[in-house]
Amino acid sequence: MSKLFQALHKMSLPPSGAKVWLILCLLLVVACLTAYTGTGPSVPMGDYVFNYPANFGNRINVPANNPTTQQGVYLGRLLFYEPKLSATNTISCGSCHQQSKAFTDGRALSIGVNNGLATRNSMSLANLLWTRKFFWDGRAASLEEQAAFPLTNPHEMGQSIQVSVQKLSNTKLYPGLFKIVYGDNIITGERIVKAIAQFERTLISANSHYDQYLRNAYQPTADELKGMELFNRGPDPEKGIRGANCTHCHGGPKTYLELFHNNGLDSISKDEGLFAFTGLITDRGRFKVPTLRNIALTAPYMHDGRFKTLDEVVDHYSEHIKQSVSLSAFLQGESNEAGGKSLKLLPKEKKQLIAFLNMLTDSTFITDKRFADPHQSTKN
Numbered sequence: 001m002s003k004l005f006q007a008l009h010k011m012s013l014p015p016s017g018a019k020v021w022l023i024l025c026l027l028l029v030v031a032c033l034t035a036y037t038g039t040g041p042s043v044p045m046g047d048y049v050f051n052y053p054a055n056f057g058n059r060i061n062v063p064a065n066n067p068t069t070q071q072g073v074y075l076g077r078l079l080f081y082e083p084k085l086s087a088t089n090t091i092s093c094g095s096c097h098q099q100s101k102a103f104t105d106g107r108a109l110s111i112g113v114n115n116g117l118a119t120r121n122s123m124s125l126a127n128l129l130w131t132r133k134f135f136w137d138g139r140a141a142s143l144e145e146q147a148a149f150p151l152t153n154p155h156e157m158g159q160s161i162q163v164s165v166q167k168l169s170n171t172k173l174y175p176g177l178f179k180i181v182y183g184d185n186i187i188t189g190e191r192i193v194k195a196i197a198q199f200e201r202t203l204i205s206a207n208s209h210y211d212q213y214l215r216n217a218y219q220p221t222a223d224e225l226k227g228m229e230l231f232n233r234g235p236d237p238e239k240g241i242r243g244a245n246c247t248h249c250h251g252g253p254k255t256y257l258e259l260f261h262n263n264g265l266d267s268i269s270k271d272e273g274l275f276a277f278t279g280l281i282t283d284r285g286r287f288k289v290p291t292l293r294n295i296a297l298t299a300p301y302m303h304d305g306r307f308k309t310l311d312e313v314v315d316h317y318s319e320h321i322k323q324s325v326s327l328s329a330f331l332q333g334e335s336n337e338a339g340g341k342s343l344k345l346l347p348k349e350k351k352q353l354i355a356f357l358n359m360l361t362d363s364t365f366i367t368d369k370r371f372a373d374p375h376q377s378t379k380n
Contacts, residue, residue: 043177045070053253087113095110100366120304144197147200230243255293260288
């Protein structure tokens with residue numbers, strides 16, 4: 001702008017002419033800036049670079065037909081929080097997956113349109129980039145397939161894809177964004193779920209005290225260290241080794257393995273779980289093992305939300321495992337007492353184990369603005 005004034009100063013125009021030229025030039029600059037920013041949002045462009053610790057591994061799950069881009073994630077975030085995708089225009093994906101609760105909702109069963117209840121507890125969406133089976137019963141083989149289900153389920157968002165497409169097509173915002181992401185402004189159900197899946201893949205939680213400990217940036221308390229030992233060890237009373245036997249299902253730095261287990265909640269499970277798809281009696285009551293990331297924030301627990309606290313969860317594994325033909329082999333015959341029938345953790349050990357579980361809380365994950373509900377001003 002200073003060069004513009006210098007150029008005007010050198011011109012041989014009379015003072016009044018210089019003022020006219022100055023005004024015209026300033027108007028031109030304003031017009032150019034307006035044309036550059038437009039009246040819509042500024043959309044980041046280019047490939048999206050995932051940032052995660054090396055110990056998480058590179059076996060990530062991104063389908064070839066839905067590469068992750070910055071513009072796709074931008075659109076997906078808007079759609080994740082878009083209530084127009086529900087029959088009542090009041091519920092979004094973010095209603096049942098709230099950032100402050102590590103993308104759960106604090107309810108035993110989520111409430112959908114017309115106060116309908118979901119059939120199972122809302123799972124955390126942390127670290128889905130590495131996941132290959134979705135839902136408690138693993139019925140979805142991709143994030144794209146997973147995203148489609150709650151949109152149309154009558155107990156959740158309760159709206160047909162066709163109606164959702166029509167609603168978004170009638171907005172000022174979305175047709176232009178779909179053009180930026182997909183090359184034209186045609187909105188389809190497939191494109192909606194692809195964008196949502198792109199956003200969900202970016203929800204990486206990797207900065208808890210446990211992560212900081214693994215990179216030598218945090219010194220655990222004595223209880224946290226003891227709890228970590230218990231978590232990582234199986235009991236062997238003959239050798240005087242006490243353990244909580246957790247890593248068979250929750251091992252590794254992500255505290256998650258792609259496994260399905262009957263964890264002894266009931267002798268005869270009312271919810272068939274994996275059995276509904278396989279018909280195998282040994283799959284009755286078997287459910288997906290969830291990540292323990294941010295577990296202190298994701299109460300209530302289990303597929304039906306029956307346990308309100310971590311104390312109840314630990315008590316269950318310590319003393320209340322129910323026998324059944326499909327009970328996980330990892331939960332059978334494990335005890336801290338010679339000849340014992342249950343794990344039998346001491347009260348102090350339960351406290352220490354929970355201290356470690358609290359180390360898995362990632363405060364940066366639940367406050368990261370990249371994952372938050374976008375400004376309402378961007379929605380039209």
